[in-house]
Amino acid sequence: MKYSSLLIVCCLLSVSAAFAQNGKSPYTFNREPLKQDVYAQLPLGSIRAKGWLLKQLQLQKEGFTGEAEELYPESDNLGANSDWLGGTGNSWEKVPYYVKGLVSLAYTLDDAELKARSKKWIDYTLDHQQENGLFGPPKMRDWWPRMPFMYALQSYYEATGDKRVIPFLSKYFRYELDNLDKDPLKEWGKSRAGDNMEIVLWVYNKTGDAYLLDLVNKLKQQAYPWADIFNQNQFQFYGPDYQPKHMVNVSQALKFPAVYSQVDPSPHYADAMQNGIKHILNDNGQPTGIGSGTEFMSGHNTVEGVETCTVVEWMQSLETGARIIHNNSSIGDQLEKLAFNTLPAQFSSDLKNHTYYTLPNQVQNLPGGHGFNQDYGNGIVPGPFSGFPCCRYNMHMGWPYFVKNSWVATPDGGLAVNAYAPMEVNAVVAQNIPIKIAVVTSYPFDEQIDLNFSLTKVASFGLKLRIPSWCARPEVKLNGKLLTDVVAGQILTVKRIWKTGDKISLHFPMQVAVKPQVSNAVSVERGPLVYAVKIKQSVKNVREYAVKGFYETEIIPASAWNYGLVLEASSLAKNFTVVKGPMPENPFVQEQVPVQLRVSARQIPAWTMDYNNTAAFDVPFGPVVSTRPTEQITLVPYGSESLRVSIIPIIGKPAYSTTFYRQSFDNNTATGLTSYGNGWFYKDNAIHTGANDNGLSGTNGPKVIATGTKFDNFVYTADIAVSTAGDAGLIFRAAKPAIGADAYEGYYAGLNAQTGVITLGKSGSNKWTVIETAKYPMKINETYKVKVRAMGSHIEVFLSGADKPLISATDGEYKSGNIGLRVYNAIATMDNLEVNAL
Numbered sequence: 110m111k112y113s114s115l116l117i118v119c120c121l122l123s124v125s126a127a128f129a130q131n132g133k134s135p136y137t138f139n140r141e142p143l144k145q146d147v148y149a150q151l152p153l154g155s156i157r158a159k160g161w162l163l164k165q166l167q168l169q170k171e172g173f174t175g176e177a178e179e180l181y182p183e184s185d186n187l188g189a190n191s192d193w194l195g196g197t198g199n200s201w202e203k204v205p206y207y208v209k210g211l212v213s214l215a216y217t218l219d220d221a222e223l224k225a226r227s228k229k230w231i232d233y234t235l236d237h238q239q240e241n242g243l244f245g246p247p248k249m250r251d252w253w254p255r256m257p258f259m260y261a262l263q264s265y266y267e268a269t270g271d272k273r274v275i276p277f278l279s280k281y282f283r284y285e286l287d288n289l290d291k292d293p294l295k296e297w298g299k300s301r302a303g304d305n306m307e308i309v310l311w312v313y314n315k316t317g318d319a320y321l322l323d324l325v326n327k328l329k330q331q332a333y334p335w336a337d338i339f340n341q342n343q344f345q346f347y348g349p350d351y352q353p354k355h356m357v358n359v360s361q362a363l364k365f366p367a368v369y370s371q372v373d374p375s376p377h378y379a380d381a382m383q384n385g386i387k388h389i390l391n392d393n394g395q396p397t398g399i400g401s402g403t404e405f406m407s408g409h410n411t412v413e414g415v416e417t418c419t420v421v422e423w424m425q426s427l428e429t430g431a432r433i434i435h436n437n438s439s440i441g442d443q444l445e446k447l448a449f450n451t452l453p454a455q456f457s458s459d460l461k462n463h464t465y466y467t468l469p470n471q472v473q474n475l476p477g478g479h480g481f482n483q484d485y486g487n488g489i490v491p492g493p494f495s496g497f498p499c500c501r502y503n504m505h506m507g508w509p510y511f512v513k514n515s516w517v518a519t520p521d522g523g524l525a526v527n528a529y530a531p532m533e534v535n536a537v538v539a540q541n542i543p544i545k546i547a548v549v550t551s552y553p554f555d556e557q558i559d560l561n562f563s564l565t566k567v568a569s570f571g572l573k574l575r576i577p578s579w580c581a582r583p584e585v586k587l588n589g590k591l592l593t594d595v596v597a598g599q600i601l602t603v604k605r606i607w608k609t610g611d612k613i614s615l616h617f618p619m620q621v622a623v624k625p626q627v628s629n630a631v632s633v634e635r636g637p638l639v640y641a642v643k644i645k646q647s648v649k650n651v652r653e654y655a656v657k658g659f660y661e662t663e664i665i666p667a668s669a670w671n672y673g674l675v676l677e678a679s680s681l682a683k684n685f686t687v688v689k690g691p692m693p694e695n696p697f698v699q700e701q702v703p704v705q706l707r708v709s710a711r712q713i714p715a716w717t718m719d720y721n722n723t724a725a726f727d728v729p730f731g732p733v734v735s736t737r738p739t740e741q742i743t744l745v746p747y748g749s750e751s752l753r754v755s756i757i758p759i760i761g762k763p764a765y766s767t768t769f770y771r772q773s774f775d776n777n778t779a780t781g782l783t784s785y786g787n788g789w790f791y792k793d794n795a796i797h798t799g800a801n802d803n804g805l806s807g808t809n810g811p812k813v814i815a816t817g818t819k820f821d822n823f824v825y826t827a828d829i830a831v832s833t834a835g836d837a838g839l840i841f842r843a844a845k846p847a848i849g850a851d852a853y854e855g856y857y858a859g860l861n862a863q864t865g866v867i868t869l870g871k872s873g874s875n876k877w878t879v880i881e882t883a884k885y886p887m888k889i890n891e892t893y894k895v896k897v898r899a900m901g902s903h904i905e906v907f908l909s910g911a912d913k914p915l916i917s918a919t920d921g922e923y924k925s926g927n928i929g930l931r932v933y934n935a936i937a938t939m940d941n942l943e944v945n946a947l
Contacts, residue, residue, distance in 0.1 A: 136149040136150075136518040139520075140313065140314050140317055142322075143314075144371045144374045147432055148432040148519050148525055149520075150514065150517060150518075151513070151516060151518060153212075153264045153265075154217060154267075156515060156532055157219075157535075160530075161551065161693075161695065162530045162532060164694050166218050168460040169460045170220060170223060172460035173463065173493060173501070174211060174214055174223075174505045176461075176656050178226065181502075183198070184199075185200055185203075186498075187200070187204065187502075192246035193233070194233050195233065200246075203502045204230065204502075205257035205258035206502035206503040207502045209257045209258070209261045209503075210503070210507075210510075211226060211227050211261075212264045213510055213513060214508075216264065217509045227261075230261075231262065238277055244277070252292075252294060253301060256298070256301055256302075257503075259304070259308040260506075262277070275312060278308065279316060282312065282320075285305075286327060294331040296352060297358070300332070300333060300352045301361050301362065302329070302332035303335070303365030304361065305328050306369065307429060309324050309325050310325060313325075325372060333353055335362045335381070336365070336369070336377055338353055339366060339381040339388065340377065342777070344388075345406070345792075349800045349803060351802050355402070355405055356400060356403075356416060357416060357419050357422055357499075359419075360400075360418075360420075360423035363423065363430070364382070364426035364429040366381035367379070367381075367426075368429065370434070371433060379434060382430050386443070389406070391778075392406070393408055396624065396747070396755045397446055397447060397451040397454075397747060397755075399447060399451050400419075403416070403479075403484075407481070407784070407788070408813075410727050410785060411725070411756045412479075412719070412724055412725070413468070413481070414466035414489070416466055417465060417467075417500035417504050420447060421503060421507040424452065424510065425506065425510055427440050427443055428511070431444065431514070432517055432527075435573075437578075438578050439578065441528055441575045441577075442579065444527060444528050449638055449748060450746070450748050452508070454467050455467055456504075461658065461660075462492050462659075463500060463504055464488070464489050465487075465488045465489070465496020465497060465500055466489050467489070469753070470754045472644065472666055472754065473718075473724075474491055474662070475490065475664075477722070478723065479721070479723055479848060480848035480849045481848070482786075482801070491664070492659075493661075494661070512532065515529075515530060516546075519571065519573065522539045522540070523604075524538060524546075524570070525600075526573065526574055529553075529558050530548070531549065533546070533547050538568050539568040539569055539570045540568075545563040545564075546561065546563075547559075547561040551703070552617075553636055555703075556617050556618055558614075559614050561612055562607055562609060562610070562611040563609050567606050569604075569605070569606045569607070572604075573600050573602050574602075574613070576595060576600070577637065579597070579622070579636060579637065580617040581618070583595050583596075583616070583618075584616040584618075585613065586614040587605075587613055589612075617636065620635070620682055621633065621634070621687070622634045622635070627756065628728050628816045629730055629758070629759065630728045630731055631759060632756055635687070635704070635706065638704070638746050639747040640745060640755070641747050641755035642670055642754040643744060644666050644750065644752040645667040646750075647665050647666070648662060648663075650662050651663050664751050671712055671716040671754075672742055672757065673733050673735055674708055674757050674758070674759055675709040675710055675711060675739050675760045684709065685706045685708050686706065686708070687706060697746070697749045702746055702749045705743050705744065705745050706745075707742070708741070708744060709739050709740070709741060710740060711737045711739055711760050712740075713735050713737075714737065716758075721847075721849075726847060727783065727785070730816040731760075731761065732764065733758045733759065734760075734761075763819075765817055765818060765819035766818045766819070767819050767820060768946045769946065770815060770820075770928065771942065771944075773941055777792060779796065781815055781816070783814050784812070785814065785846050785848050785853075786807070786809040786849070787806055788811075789811065796813070796930070796939050796940065798837070798935070798936055800936055804936070805834070805835060805936060806835070806932045806934060806936060806937075807934060809848060809850055810852070811931070812853070812930060812931040812932075813929055813930050814840065814843060814846045814928075814929035815927055816927055818944065819926060820841070820899075820925065821899075821924055821946075822901065822947040823841075823898075823946050825897045825898075825928055825943070826943050827839055827941060828941045829860055829892065829893055829937060829938075830892040831860055831862040831863075832936045833889070834861075835861065835933050836861040836932070837859060837932040838858045838895065838930070839858050839895060839928070839931075840853065840856070840931050841855060841926070842855045842856050842923040842925055843855030844927065851875050853872050854923065855872065856869070856899075858895065858897050858916070860887060860908075862889045863889060865886055866882055866884060867882065867884075867885055867906060867908065867916060868881075869882070869904065869916045873922065880904075880918050881917075881918040894908070894909055895907070898947075902920060902921030903917070904916075904917075904918050904920060905918075928942070
């Protein structure tokens with residue numbers, strides 16, 4: 110007992126000796142004139158992961174991070190001939206991405222081998238700065254790749270105190286300020302300037318050099334106006350300039366207005382992050398709290414995915430934002446939801462593979478095209494080389510950044526919790542008094558979190574505890590006594606004199622929640638975890654790489670996946686049975702998850718693979734009729750599966766709109782529309798098609814479908830203006846929509862203003878058939894009232910209020926179905942949709 114007490118004191122004194130010298134705080138808070146109530150990161154290595162979280166870091170060391178330089182040894186990647194080591198290669202962003210994650214993992218694990226790898230890259234860069242201040246490969250004339258390397262230098266400095274880092278960055282920032290007017294930000298740098306600004310302010314708080322504030326304002330002026338974009342939902346307003354709708358850029362830029370709010374704390378900047386997230390999720394949201402993007406923003410559906418880079422960048426933006434904006438629990442809640450669901454879903458359970466894209470409903474991992482805006486044949490196939498190269502270098506920061514940002518220091522000498530997980534926190538509080546807090550928990554797989562305190566002497570400070578918004582009845586006890594004023598969604602501050610042996614016990618009861626999703630389907634949550642249908646997996650390693658144990662892996666389902674939930678409406682949560690098991694070392698292995706849900710369900714035989722047999726059809730509109738027998742199925746945590754169905758239909762009586770439908774896009778919004786391919790957006794109370802980098806919508810035939818409609822005989826009208834070559838028009842009597850120009854069953858009446866041709870045709874079996882065409886003298890950018898009248902097999906198309914149809918045709922293949930909109934390689938504006946049954 111005496112020995113262990115002495116050991117604790119020695120450990121705590123070592124923290125004090127390492128970080129607290131001459132009575133000064135080891136933490137660097139904001140100087141004037143910056144916003145003052147901003148929290149500070151604890152030095153890298155202050156927080157040690159424990160339990161299941163430590164296992165993720167260890168697997169990462171044994172897996173894709175520890176073996177990265179062996180997996181990617183080429184000169185243009187991480188090889189010895191990389192230009193970041195003075196060689197002839199062209200590694201651009203790859204090395205900075207990798208080193209950013211490598212350094213944080215090395216010092217979080219306190220791993221000598223990884224530290225040595227880190228120092229190779231760090232030392233070369235620090236020792237080879239040019240006289241003018243520029244660093245990195247001399248031939249690389251691009252501001253962007255230097256930005257992630259700055260984060261690596263920041264982390265390295267936090268961990269080591271290396272005195273070269275601050276002068277190095279100060280010299281570079283003087284060069285940057287002197288040269289930005291001559292060589293302004295562009296493309297990726299213009300999108301990701303918030304990263305640069307964050308490090309500039311960090312150095313300003315170290316040095317107080319006023320020119321750094323000038324640099325922050327210069328970077329802000331040259332960057333995209335992200336605060337406007339987030340506040341006003343302007344992601345798609347830039348035409349062929351895809352940068353503001355590229356989802357990795359968007360997730361990375363989420364931090365931009367929060368960072369700048371330290372300079373200008375007005376609501377325009379302070380509120381922009383959360384306003385942007387609200388807009389993104391409203392138009393592109395997925396069950397785990399992230400926006401779809403493949404790679405551009407991809408709308409609401411179950412067939413578009415999320416890129417691994419998007420996940421780790423969104424997490425880092427939330428981690429940064431939580432230090433600056435902390436008036437409630439929302440940012441920490443969002444961070445946990447991503448970290449506990451989306452992040453592990455991107456990786457194999459042994460952290461050797463990643464998938465470039467993951468889908469909310471992903472029922473196989475096989476090569477093939479999906480029709481994504483940026484499509485890769487192996488984009489959903491797990492392996493070290495899945496998809497485009499960026500993610501295999503950027504993903505390394507995910508878990509270690511989560512660890513190092515989970516607790517922060519407050520300017521009043523206290524501590525605050527951003528996210529809960531098993532760990533040990535070593536810090537100083539009050540007047541630089543060392544403290545160790547052991548966070549003992551299996552959270553989020555358990556409801557109990559204990560904080561055990563050890564201090565060298567008593568200390569008075571405030572501890573800020575995030576109370577999750579999802580928890581209806583949170584409880585907090587201090588040394589066994591229940592505290593009052595504990596409110597879900599708020600921050601609880603416990604201010605007192607603390608001593609060794611004090612204990613905070615947090616109890617966050619988790620109730621099953623059913624959340625609405627696209628097409629009246631649902632997702633299922635319990636606490637911060639999202640659950641998905643358990644699918645047995647048949648795994649085949651199709652290729653082994655040069656590093657033994659690393660494979661490209663194909664996975665197909667070995668059990669049914671096409672279920673709908675049978676839920677009693679009176680109390681949805683009571684339909685689920687929570688089944689708990691022992692806590693494993695790695696909870697993201699499907700076969701050994703510690704928490705499962707059991708629920709009644711029926712198979713939906715009509716819900717099958719899509720036309721290309723690469724993905725499931727989008728979730729059917731519900732409630733869905735099924736005559737199959739009711740059975741019990743299992744739901745498991747989202748992050749434990751490579752195959753999953755997380756957006757699940759409900760079994761019951763369908764409730765389609767069959768007599769009347771209207772959509773006027775008032776207030777630049779709409780409900781009940783599902784998009785397939787490319788971006789659609791609202792502006793000036795109308796719906797518009799997003800542009801690719803060539804200024805057109807692309808040949809995958811982007812469409813939006815009102816999946817909750819079902820009309821047979823009707824009159825369908827809409828206002829349509831086509832502003833480029835290509836065609837745009839109305840879809841009707843449609844079914845089985847998917848991504849692809851002809852990926853639906855139904856009819857289409859389209860206008861080509863350039864050629865003056867109106868076309869009536871149909872799609873089926875992924876094949877387009879023209880039924881009839883007509884000529885009409887149309888003009889680009891002019892709005893036309895299009896009317897389709899369908900009665901039995903007779904279809905008529907009218908234009909601009911004419912009494913006589915331009916097309917009168919007979920075709921009886923499709924009798925009933927959805928209505929919607931479609932474009933083919935065109936930019937168009939559409940408004941005032943109205944359908945009246947006959």
